[in-house]
Amino acid sequence: MKVTVVGAGAVGASCAEYIAIKNFASEVVLLDIKEGFAEGKAMDLMQTASLNGFDTKITGVTNDYSKTAGSHIAVITSGIPRKPGMTREELIGINAGIVKSVAESIVKESPEVILIVVSNPMDTMTYLAHKATGLPKHRIIGMGGALDSARFKYRLAEALGAPISDVDGMVIGGHSDTGMVPLTRLATRNSVPASEFLSEDRLNQVLEDTKVGGATLTKLLGTSAWYAPGAAVSGLVQAIACDQKKIFPCSVLLDGEYGLSDLCIGVPVVLGSKGIEKIVEIDLTDAEKEHMQKSVEGVKATNDLL
Numbered sequence: 219m220k221v222t223v224v225g226a227g228a229v230g231a232s233c234a235e236y237i238a239i240k241n242f243a244s245e246v247v248l249l250d251i252k253e254g255f256a257e258g259k260a261m262d263l264m265q266t267a268s269l270n271g272f273d274t275k276i277t278g279v280t281n282d283y284s285k286t287a288g289s290h291i292a293v294i295t296s297g298i299p300r301k302p303g304m305t306r307e308e309l310i311g312i313n314a315g316i317v318k319s320v321a322e323s324i325v326k327e328s329p330e331v332i333l334i335v336v337s338n339p340m341d342t343m344t345y346l347a348h349k350a351t352g353l354p355k356h357r358i359i360g361m362g363g364a365l366d367s368a369r370f371k372y373r374l375a376e377a378l379g380a381p382i383s384d385v386d387g388m389v390i391g392g393h394s395d396t397g398m399v400p401l402t403r404l405a406t407r408n409s410v411p412a413s414e415f416l417s418e419d420r421l422n423q424v425l426e427d428t429k430v431g432g433a434t435l436t437k438l439l440g441t442s443a444w445y446a447p448g449a450a451v452s453g454l455v456q457a458i459a460c461d462q463k464k465i466f467p468c469s470v471l472l473d474g475e476y477g478l479s480d481l482c483i484g485v486p487v488v489l490g491s492k493g494i495e496k497i498v499e500i501d502l503t504d505a506e507k508e509h510m511q512k513s514v515e516g517v518k519a520t521n522d523l524l
């Protein structure tokens with residue numbers, strides 16, 4: 219199993235590290251446009267192999283897509299991250315050109331590839347990857363919901379005073395400060411609805427903290443986060459590489475599901491060796507549908523900027 223990660227920056231390197239540590243891929247190729255940067259990150263990561271006990275071979279290349287040929291999965295993290303006070307949508311001007319050319323270059327060398335788009339604004343970049351490559355819709359996946367759901371579980375566990383392994387929850391909708399739809403109604407602590415333990419106000423606070431999860435970290439770090447994003451991407455890559463049939467909320471091209479079409483937005487999907495093997499349609503309440511509709515309008519407005 220060969221995995222390419224384009225962009226050897228904070229998220230790309232974190233993603234390569236988690237993939238290697240989980241030890242399911244034979245090869246990870248890190249590619250960056252900055253001379254020598256991916257080579258350096260790959261060498262540094264390979265020097266952790268004996269310490270962390272993995273056999274995955276990580277190589278780095280400067281903008282040479284021939285070295286990515288035959289990739290089963292490719293992750294696009296290339297592009298600029300936001301600074302404190304910015305929205306993800308403000309990155310579109312620079313990142314659209316980068317994502318388009320990177321997606322085209324990957325597919326040229328690996329026509330059977332499954333693409334995972336991470337660069338922001340992610341839902342719009344996923345849509346752009348479809349337009350640029352024409353790959354079948356089950357082979358282009360935007361990563362946002364897996365990360366947002368991990369942050370939701372973190373906030374739920376904090377509010378419940380429970381271990382994170384005891385809580386479950388999912389965030390659908392757009393990967394933006396206002397567009398996320400954390401499904402508090404379906405959140406549980408070991409199968410018991412979280413609403414049995416938390417007041418409506420406290421659950422709403424969890425929801426609001428989750429939605430601004432990325433902005434909160436950007437303010438603290440001066441740039442956006444990388445550990446949880448890298449781990450979330452590695453989870454999607456593993457689900458595909460190991461044909462796990464796990465459900466993750468991912469940004470996918472909708473064609474009538476949820477009454478929506480011609481946009482990519484976060485909904486639950488089953489991930490396996492073919493990529494998106496099923497879009498799971500869950501019954502939303504009227505309030506959730508309204509929240510989702512606002513999210514759709516936000517994503518479509520950003521798509522219109524392409």
Ligand SMILES: NC(=O)c1ccc[n+]([C@@H]2O[C@H](COP(=O)([O-])OP(=O)(O)OC[C@H]3O[C@@H](n4cnc5c(N)ncnc54)[C@H](O)[C@@H]3O)[C@@H](O)[C@H]2O)c1
Nearest residue numbers: 225227228229250251296297298299336337338340361447
């Ligand atoms: N979807 C998500 O959940 C999520 C999470 C975190 C970050 N992000 C996004 O991921 C992107 C990367 O974030 P980061 O923190 O790793 O940034 P970073 O600046 O640390 O790394 C980006 C890397 O991309 C490289 N790059 C730029 N143009 C390139 C090109 N044409 N080809 C190859 N490489 C190129 C840069 O040289 C740099 O090394 C940002 O757009 C950020 O907003 C998304």
Ligand SMILES: O=C(O)C[C@H](O)C(=O)O
Nearest residue numbers: 300306338432433442443
């Ligand atoms: O917040 C960002 O800009 C990066 C990423 O989308 C995140 O949620 O961490």
